[in-house]
Amino acid sequence: EPEVTQTPSHQVTQMGQEVILRCVPISNHLYFYWYRQILGQKVEFLVSFYNNEISEKSEIFDDRFSVERPDGSNFTLKIRSTKLEDSAMYFCASSETLYLGYTFGSGTRLTVV
Amino acid sequence: EDKVVQSPLSLVVHEGDTVTLNCSYEVTNFRSLLWYKQEKKAPTFLFMLTSSGIEKKSGRLSSILDKKELFSILNITATQTGDSAIYLCAVEVGGGSNYKLTFGKGTLLTVNP
Numbered sequence: 001e002p003e004v005t006q007t008p009s010h011q012v013t014q015m016g017q018e019v020i021l022r023c024v025p026i027s028n029h030l031y032f033y034w035y036r037q038i039l040g041q042k043v044e045f046l047v048s049f050y051n052n053e054i055s056e057k058s059e060i061f062d063d064r065f066s067v068e069r070p071d072g073s074n075f076t077l078k079i080r081s082t083k084l085e086d087s088a089m090y091f092c093a094s095s096e097t098l099y100l101g102y103t104f105g106s107g108t109r110l111t112v113v
Numbered sequence: 114e115d116k117v118v119q120s121p122l123s124l125v126v127h128e129g130d131t132v133t134l135n136c137s138y139e140v141t142n143f144r145s146l147l148w149y150k151q152e153k154k155a156p157t158f159l160f161m162l163t164s165s166g167i168e169k170k171s172g173r174l175s176s177i178l179d180k181k182e183l184f185s186i187l188n189i190t191a192t193q194t195g196d197s198a199i200y201l202c203a204v205e206v207g208g209g210s211n212y213k214l215t216f217g218k219g220t221l222l223t224v225n226p
Contacts, residue, residue, distance in 0.1 A: 004155075033213070043156070043201065043216040055211045091155070101147060102214065106155040 002026040004105035006092050012111045013082055021077045021108045023092030032075045033093040033102065034067065036060070043091065049075065082112045115140040119202050119217035127225050130192050134220045136202030137184040144212060146178055146185050149201040151219065156201055159187070192224045 149156035
């Protein structure tokens, strides 16, 4: 069964550094998303991406965050000037259409120290 | 603010029991309600519900949506230890080509042998 692949599975970074989280969505999917889950809390929406541009972003997605689809397969989330409160599990998701639900990747655990 | 509330937050049962997990919501621009199972990391898709009163079934799992009373239930019959997981309810909201998921906190189900 097709999967959404995320790398790395765990990333530790120093506060203030930049990180890039990588995702390979399912190949025929057109809609891409990032969600995050702080330990013990709800899964929260960060950003949606379609047709090479951001469709919607949440208030969490401040100007330190950016997304990119640099080629036909990868979808990346970059966080600049990381803060301790960025520590969370980051999930990438994709969907083929707006009617068939979302497939989630297995996540990247980001730890900012 | 969109709200999704799941109950109970945790539940411990014995193998063979039947469980009912609840999800109520208050959102604007409802499009669908989704159930996911989260074991180690990635939420895995169970059901997507868009119409009231139509039960969806997959093996021992079933789910139904009530759009008038704004809730959904997820039933698991003849529970097995492999059903132990966090069950997430998410409501899809939005319009046009912009949709996102708002999640509940989840129900932690533990099935003891």
